[in-house]
Amino acid sequence: MADNYLTVFMYPWFAMGHLIPYLHTANKLAARGHRVFLVVPPKTISNLEKSNLHPDLIKLIPLPLPHVEGLPPHIESSAEIPMHSQHLLRNAMDLTEPTVESLFQEIKPHFTFFDMMCWVPFLAHRLGIKAIFYVPVSPASVGFLLSETASIESHTNGPPGFPPSIRLYKHVISRLEVFDNEKEVGSGLTLKQRLRTSICESDAIGFNTCRETEGPFIEYIENYFKKPVLLAGPVVPELPSSFLEEKWERWLDKFRPKSVIYCAFGSEAILQKDQFQELVLGFERSGHPFFAALKPPVGSETVEEALPEGFKERTQGKGVVHGGWVQQQLILKHPSVGCFVTHGGYGSLWEGLVSECQLVVLPHRGEHYIQANVLSAHLKVGVEVQKGDDDGLFTKEGVNEAIRAVMEVDSETGNEVKRNHDKLRDIFLSKGFEDSYMDGFVQKMRSLLE
Numbered sequence: 001m002a003d004n005y006l007t008v009f010m011y012p013w014f015a016m017g018h019l020i021p022y023l024h025t026a027n028k029l030a031a032r033g034h035r036v037f038l039v040v041p042p043k044t045i046s047n048l049e050k051s052n053l054h055p056d057l058i059k060l061i062p063l064p065l066p067h068v069e070g071l072p073p074h075i076e077s078s079a080e081i082p083m084h085s086q087h088l089l090r091n092a093m094d095l096t097e098p099t100v101e102s103l104f105q106e107i108k109p110h111f112t113f114f115d116m117m118c119w120v121p122f123l124a125h126r127l128g129i130k131a132i133f134y135v136p137v138s139p140a141s142v143g144f145l146l147s148e149t150a151s152i153e154s155h156t157n158g159p160p161g162f163p164p165s166i167r168l169y170k171h172v173i174s175r176l177e178v179f180d181n182e183k184e185v186g187s188g189l190t191l192k193q194r195l196r197t198s199i200c201e202s203d204a205i206g207f208n209t210c211r212e213t214e215g216p217f218i219e220y221i222e223n224y225f226k227k228p229v230l231l232a233g234p235v236v237p238e239l240p241s242s243f244l245e246e247k248w249e250r251w252l253d254k255f256r257p258k259s260v261i262y263c264a265f266g267s268e269a270i271l272q273k274d275q276f277q278e279l280v281l282g283f284e285r286s287g288h289p290f291f292a293a294l295k296p297p298v299g300s301e302t303v304e305e306a307l308p309e310g311f312k313e314r315t316q317g318k319g320v321v322h323g324g325w326v327q328q329q330l331i332l333k334h335p336s337v338g339c340f341v342t343h344g345g346y347g348s349l350w351e352g353l354v355s356e357c358q359l360v361v362l363p364h365r366g367e368h369y370i371q372a373n374v375l376s377a378h379l380k381v382g383v384e385v386q387k388g389d390d391d392g393l394f395t396k397e398g399v400n401e402a403i404r405a406v407m408e409v410d411s412e413t414g415n416e417v418k419r420n421h422d423k424l425r426d427i428f429l430s431k432g433f434e435d436s437y438m439d440g441f442v443q444k445m446r447s448l449l450e
Contacts (some may be wrong), residue, residue: 282399
């Protein structure tokens with residue numbers, strides 16, 4: 001390293017919940033003078049460029065996907081296809097290996113960061129490149145789901161020796177049978193085998209988290225996988241320099257401080273119509289003003305056509321259900337917003353943790369449930385909406401109950417989660433906290449090259 005700077009090649013799973021955290025990490029590395037090459041789906045470049053804070057050091061590389069039977073040619077990311085078809089996207093990304101090898105030979109990086117493509121570390125090591133398994137989910141999720149001893153039987157409470165406080169519903173455990181046992185076309189691997197190969201063949205494991213939130217789970221991973229764990233700290237993007245869209249600013253300004261419920265479930269969580277209706281009816285029942293940014297439910301073209309009968313008239317002026325993209329960070333920072341109802345995606349959880357909003361979690365899929373448990377049972381900084389153990393369904397009463405638990409002034413639960421949340425947020429936002437983690441992250445990277 002003649003110039004003492006690192007060159008990093010990043011190949012994340014083509015999902016916005018992976019691409020965005022990778023870019024945030026790239027920004028932190030570039031701020032320290034390191035060069036990053038980030039592989040992205042071609043259609044996402046224009047959006048991702050807006051968050052590239054160091055275009056002189058971070059190059060976004062568009063990577064077209066080879067044709068795979070059953071995958072429409074316009075599909076580039078996981079948000080464009082249902083969960084049960086995403087193995088086709090993994091197959092297409094596997095077929096990019098020759099292109100990635102050419103890029104490795106051209107760029108000659110010191111490191112590659114990757115998550116889903118389990119052939120990357122083998123290719124990297126053949127070319128003298130260090131491979132870091134860098135996955136934007138909770139260490140609790142990785143330890144819980146990827147331990148070899150984690151079987152369907154142990155999915156209730158986790159593998160032997162796993163820290164307590166994580167417990168899954170029966171309906172989540174039954175869905176994990178596919179994760180554990182269904183071999184995918186192309187690779188011939190189960191999703192669990194793919195991820196275990198990725199982690200076991202890597203030189204180190206990286207997370208955008210800190211010991212203050214997930215110390216016991218990080219220790220479990222260090223002891224179980226016997227690999228260095230690199231922590232980048234809570235890599236939360238800087239607040240956008242733009243202003244909140246005027247129509248939403250005006251609407252939110254009408255309400256008293258900390259009174260509005262904001263709800264968003266990310267780019268991939270799509271509810272069934274009956275659950276979509278239970279959710280919004282729960283907001284109505286709470287009596288609080290609400291702003292919900294949701295995708296249309298299954299079978300509906302728009303959110304408007306899926307609303308319960310009479311709902312729009314009853315909530316006129318007091319509630320918004322919006323089907324498009326919104327500026328989440330700026331909404332969470334608005335003085336009127338006091339509660340954040342989230343699906344438990346890792347990026348959203350961090351945005352919620354650094355906000356002053358009370359947190360309610362309504363998980364959607366496997367790792368979301370584990371991350372919801374970390375938030376509600378381990379850290380006690382939020383409340384999870386209860387679901388049916390067998391069917392996974394929630395009710396408007398359950399949504400209302402969780403919101404009231406965190407929003408009512410005299411709520412013992414609300415006061416406890418607020419105290420715990422305030423303490424954590426103060427740590428995250430303290431001077432030098434994030435920088436110290438990122439500096440340590442780079443230092444550990446350097447030690448891998450020695």
